[in-house]
Amino acid sequence: VVIDPGHGGPDSGAVGIGGIKETDVVLDISLQVTELLRNKGVKVHLTRSTETDLDLPPRVAMANRLRANAFISIHANASTNTRKDVNGIETFYFSGSRGFNLASDIQEQLLNVSPTSPNRGVRRGRFFVIRRTNMPAALVETGFLTGRIDSSKLASASHRRKLSFAIAKGILNYLKRDN
Numbered sequence: 001v002v003i004d005p006g007h008g009g010p011d012s013g014a015v016g017i018g019g020i021k022e023t024d025v026v027l028d029i030s031l032q033v034t035e036l037l038r039n040k041g042v043k044v045h046l047t048r049s050t051e052t053d054l055d056l057p058p059r060v061a062m063a064n065r066l067r068a069n070a071f072i073s074i075h076a077n078a079s080t081n082t083r084k085d086v087n088g089i090e091t092f093y094f095s096g097s098r099g100f101n102l103a104s105d106i107q108e109q110l111l112n113v114s115p116t117s118p119n120r121g122v123r124r125g126r127f128f129v130i131r132r133t134n135m136p137a138a139l140v141e142t143g144f145l146t147g148r149i150d151s152s153k154l155a156s157a158s159h160r161r162k163l164s165f166a167i168a169k170g171i172l173n174y175l176k177r178d179n
C-alpha cells in the first residue's frame with residue numbers, strides 16, 4: 001500500500017481557520033495510518049514522511065514502480081471564499097469498481113468517527129495522482145479546514161487519531177474484500 005500525504009514543504013495546501021495548514025494535518029494523519037497498517041502486517045510505503053516539497057509525478061511513479069495494491073492520497077479541504085458553512089467528508093476515485101470499493105470503504109469508516117461532518121459522498125474525480133496510478137486509488141478529503149464544524153476537529157490531535165484509525169480500518173476492509 002502506498003500512502004500519499006498531500007502537498008508538503010513550501011506547498012502548504014489549504015490554510016484554514018486559525019492558520020491551520022493542510023500539509024501538517026495530512027502528514028500527521030498519514031504517519032499514523034502507516035503505523036497502524038504496519039502493525040497489522042501490511043507493507044506500507046509513504047511518498048513523503050517529512051515536511052518536504054514533492055511534485056505529483058514522482059508520487060505516481062513510486063506507486064507504479066512498487067506495483068502497489070492500493071494508493072491512498074490524504075488531503076484536507078478548503079472552500080472557495082472560505083465559507084465556514086461548507087463542511088464534510090468526501091472520498092474520490094478515478095475509475096473501476098475496485099477504486100470505488102476502496103474509496104467507499106474509507107468513506108464509510110470516516111463517517112463513523114465524524115458523525116457531525118456532512119457526508120459529501122464517494123465521487124469520481126480526475127486528480128492526477130488517482131488518474132495516473134495503475135492500481136485502485138482513492139483521494140480522501142478528511143474535512144474542510146475552512147469549515148466551522150471540521151476545522152476544530154482537524155486541529156484536534158485526538159480527532160486526527162480517530163480519523164487515522166478510520167482510514168486504516170477502511171483500507172484493511174478493502175484489502176480483505178479484494179484478496
Ligand code: ZN
Pocket residue numbers: 006007013014022075076
Ligand atoms: Zn490537498
